[in-house]
Amino acid sequence: MDRSTGSGLSFAKRIYLPRSIGLGIGFMCVAAGLWPLQPQPWVWALLVFNGFLWPHLAYLLARMSKAPFKSERRNLLIDSVFGGFWAAAMQFNALPTVTILAMMAMNNIAAGGGRFFFKGCLSMLLGMLLGLLTFGPAFNPETSMLQLYACLPMLVLYPLALGWVSYRLSIKLAEHKQALRAVSRTDSLTRLYNHGHWKDLLHREFDKCRQGQHRATVALIDVDHFKAINDGHGHLVGDSVLRLLSERLALSLREDDLAGRYGGDEFCVILPNTPAVLAADVMERLRQELAEVRSELAPHLQITLSIGLAGYSPMQLDANHWLKDADQALYQAKRQGRNQVVSAAD
Incomplete structure (x- = not known):
């Protein structure tokens, strides 16, 4: 000032x-x-x-x-x-x-x-x-x-x-x-953790898993056809979709879960003390709940998600490898037709 x-x-x-x-x-x-x-x-x-x-x-x-x-x-x-x-x-x-x-x-x-x-x-x-x-x-x-x-x-x-x-x-x-x-660690649009801070949390969580303190799962969430939403309905509608997803994430996740905006239309979540099987149930409920939500700016627009999961594995060399497994699962969800949850173990 x-x-x-x-x-x-x-x-x-x-x-x-x-x-x-x-x-x-x-x-x-x-x-x-x-x-x-x-x-x-x-x-x-x-x-x-x-x-x-x-x-x-x-x-x-x-x-x-x-x-x-x-x-x-x-x-x-x-x-x-x-x-x-x-x-x-x-x-x-x-x-x-x-x-x-x-x-x-x-x-x-x-x-x-x-x-x-x-x-x-x-x-x-x-x-x-x-x-x-x-x-x-x-x-x-x-x-x-x-x-x-x-x-x-x-x-x-x-x-x-x-x-x-x-x-x-x-x-x-x-x-x-x-x-x-x-x-400095919050995304201005969604109020979730921003990319940089979430990556820091991911490395911290990976070290805890490596030390045998607990198991955890990483989820990458992508809004299906988000570019088409922006092109067809405008960026205001696109922003409202991202806010709706972030609000739903905040309501659906536990207090210990760590949600962030990875970039663009992609979100990321760390679920501590959660194996991939249970994490898949959580993400499936999120996908179904968001399919019922409508943006006030575009009431007829249905929002669908593709979600990739990867549980921690001792075979992963570092946190980036863990994230890469989740990214490959997300790519598989998109390749199989989108609007679904895929685990790296599937």
Whole structure:
């Protein structure tokens, strides 16, 4: 998704909570640093604005912007300018200054990595310069107990808030990764496994059989005269036929059975713990059931299947040899008139 639209607004939403918490408790930290200096009323007003109004205004500006991502990055730099300004206003009082600037730096590096961290540092330096021009140069290294206790919430609560946001983001990324993994191994039309992933499963199943864990059968399924269906009724009807077959496969097979689209109008199924004789019964029922199903786009079209089966045999050299046996059985089903199930043992 373009950063200037949906993902940018999502970024602004993720920043909103930690900014609200951080600037809210940061208010106490800065206020404790300013209190002994007795600043003018406008300074307190600016601090109240920065601590309690600016987080909501920043989020509103990002939402209203045509480019929320850029707007929110700009808001983060404004945060850094404020941080540098308050450091100078507190006369660089050690603990409050380090606390505020460290939290700003944490924000910047979490939001944009090293490059944005550098921009944030420049923004903090700009804020310090503005503060020095406003209040004059001064340095107060002493930190009182009041200032120490005022900084503790910032040191404890803000990292927790940022950690919670990072945790939620990691959960979402894991969900997206899982969804992408599912898409990468699924055929978009039929929602069955695609050719590549099914072949990986076939090799895995062959190794299990070779190790003597169980017996299994491979089935190759071909829609009879599928090219004629596409030519005579159109590709929309052809696609509906493939979807009907995939839906019927999902209903007919067990949870452990592995169905995929091998390519074009050809489907493939691995039936673990199933000898070829039982697999033939399953495929025969599928063939008969699909013969009764009709596509809404072509109600008079009858769908027939040719199916080739091959059980695992120790004589097979590898998974490709196993698949070749099923393919030869499928070829025999077609040669014998189609619309039937043939096993490699027949």
